Amino acid sequence: MKVAVLGAGAMGLRYGLLLQSAGTDVDFVEPWDKNYNKVKEQGGVFVARNGSDRHLVHVNMFKPEEYNESPDLVILFVKQMDNEKTLEASKHFLNQNTYVLTNQNGMGAVDVISKYVPRQHIIAGTAFAASILNGPGDVNVMGERGSGQVHLVNVTEQPDDFTNQVVDEFDKAGMNPSLSENYKGTLWQKLLLNSVVNTLCTLMDITMGEYQTFSEADELTSELVNEAYEVADADGVKMLKSADEMTKVIADENRRLKDHRPSMYQDMSHNRPTEVDYINGYIVKKATEHGLTAPHHEMLVKLVHLSEQMKA
Ligand SMILES: NC(=O)C1=CN([C@@H]2O[C@H](COP(=O)(O)OP(=O)(O)OC[C@H]3O[C@@H](n4cnc5c(N)ncnc54)[C@H](OP(=O)(O)O)[C@@H]3O)[C@@H](O)[C@H]2O)C=CC1
Numbered sequence: 213m214k215v216a217v218l219g220a221g222a223m224g225l226r227y228g229l230l231l232q233s234a235g236t237d238v239d240f241v242e243p244w245d246k247n248y249n250k251v252k253e254q255g256g257v258f259v260a261r262n263g264s265d266r267h268l269v270h271v272n273m274f275k276p277e278e279y280n281e282s283p284d285l286v287i288l289f290v291k292q293m294d295n296e297k298t299l300e301a302s303k304h305f306l307n308q309n310t311y312v313l314t315n316q317n318g319m320g321a322v323d324v325i326s327k328y329v330p331r332q333h334i335i336a337g338t339a340f341a342a343s344i345l346n347g348p349g350d351v352n353v354m355g356e357r358g359s360g361q362v363h364l365v366n367v368t369e370q371p372d373d374f375t376n377q378v379v380d381e382f383d384k385a386g387m388n389p390s391l392s393e394n395y396k397g398t399l400w401q402k403l404l405l406n407s408v409v410n411t412l413c414t415l416m417d418i419t420m421g422e423y424q425t426f427s428e429a430d431e432l433t434s435e436l437v438n439e440a441y442e443v444a445d446a447d448g449v450k451m452l453k454s455a456d457e458m459t460k461v462i463a464d465e466n467r468r469l470k471d472h473r474p475s476m477y478q479d480m481s482h483n484r485p486t487e488v489d490y491i492n493g494y495i496v497k498k499a500t501e502h503g504l505t506a507p508h509h510e511m512l513v514k515l516v517h518l519s520e521q522m523k524a
């Protein structure tokens with residue numbers, strides 16, 4: 213299987229390097245010039261795990277305009293707001309046979325990807341895993357080896373042979389993949405985690421572990437989760453877990469990745485726009501569509517925008 217990772221940032225590198233080390237044929241396609249130039253200059257990417265054992269790994273990296281291969285699978289890992297321009301710049305290597313996989317946080321990618329490949333070739337899902345890009349060509353993979361999880365789901369909810377091959381490749385790479393047949397339920401599970409953890413840790417300038425040490429952490433998590441569950445229910449989402457179980461999933465993830473500052477924090481601390489509109493903002497949008505309100509999530513969206521604007 214030939215894989216092109218489109219967007220060689222923190223998570224694109226995490227997935228691509230794991231697959232490459234398990235023997236999958238991986239190319240990285242990077243629209244971000246600074247990263248591309250740095251990788252070419254140093255002859256690869258510096259990779260560390262939990263800040264240790266930093267070493268150089270060779271990768272094949274191309275700019276979208278110079279990439280002329282026909283990958284079987286494209287793994288899209290740019291930020292949500294960059295999807296449209298990135299796919300437009302890559303459309304010469306996307307065709308009716310290409311599969312595109314997104315494990316990005318937030319909601320919206322599938323609608324954009326479906327302009328470029330058939331919906332039955334879109335593999336969505338979620339990454340219960342963390343990475344930090346220290347700078348161009350320099351990635352820090354968080355969590356113990358083999359501890360992250362990947363949940364994959366076909367947008368049509370009909371897994372085919374190719375999707376099962378992708379699961380096998382991910383399994384060989386130690387990525388702990390699972391394949392679901394519940395598209396929205398799978399994505400909402402991660403949406404909930406991000407709507408609590410990314411947003412609160414970013415606003416409060418704390419790690420996931422620090423949040424979980426707060427005496428009322430589970431109560432706060434539960435308020436946000438319950439509000440979102442009403443919206444999911446109105447939207448016809450079949451959730452994979454109860455609201456109480458989800459609160460526990462979030463607490464467990466906070467303990468597992470206790471030293472991690474979520475990707476939204478990485479953006480905020482570098483004065484970049486965040487993905488809040490695709491996370492809490494999506495919950496608010498869906499609430500409005502169904503004649504509901506989601507006041508806690510709406511407040512969080514405004515607070516993140518306030519902070520973004522103060523830094524701009
Ligand atoms: N990081 C994580 O732990 C996780 C992230 N995700 C999701 O994965 C997706 C990718 O995120 P992630 O890998 O964290 O982010 P990246 O490492 O790709 O991006 C971080 C930053 O790199 C720079 N950059 C990357 N691409 C470009 C570009 N084309 N042009 C200019 N600058 C660029 C920007 O910084 P600058 O402006 O400073 O140049 C950018 O904001 C997101 O949807 C995220 O939510 C999901 C699970 C975990």
Ligand SMILES: CC(C)(CO)C(=O)C(=O)O
Nearest residue numbers: 339340341342474475476
């Ligand atoms: C919180 C986390 C690590 C969950 O996997 C994440 O999605 C992020 O950092 O954006």
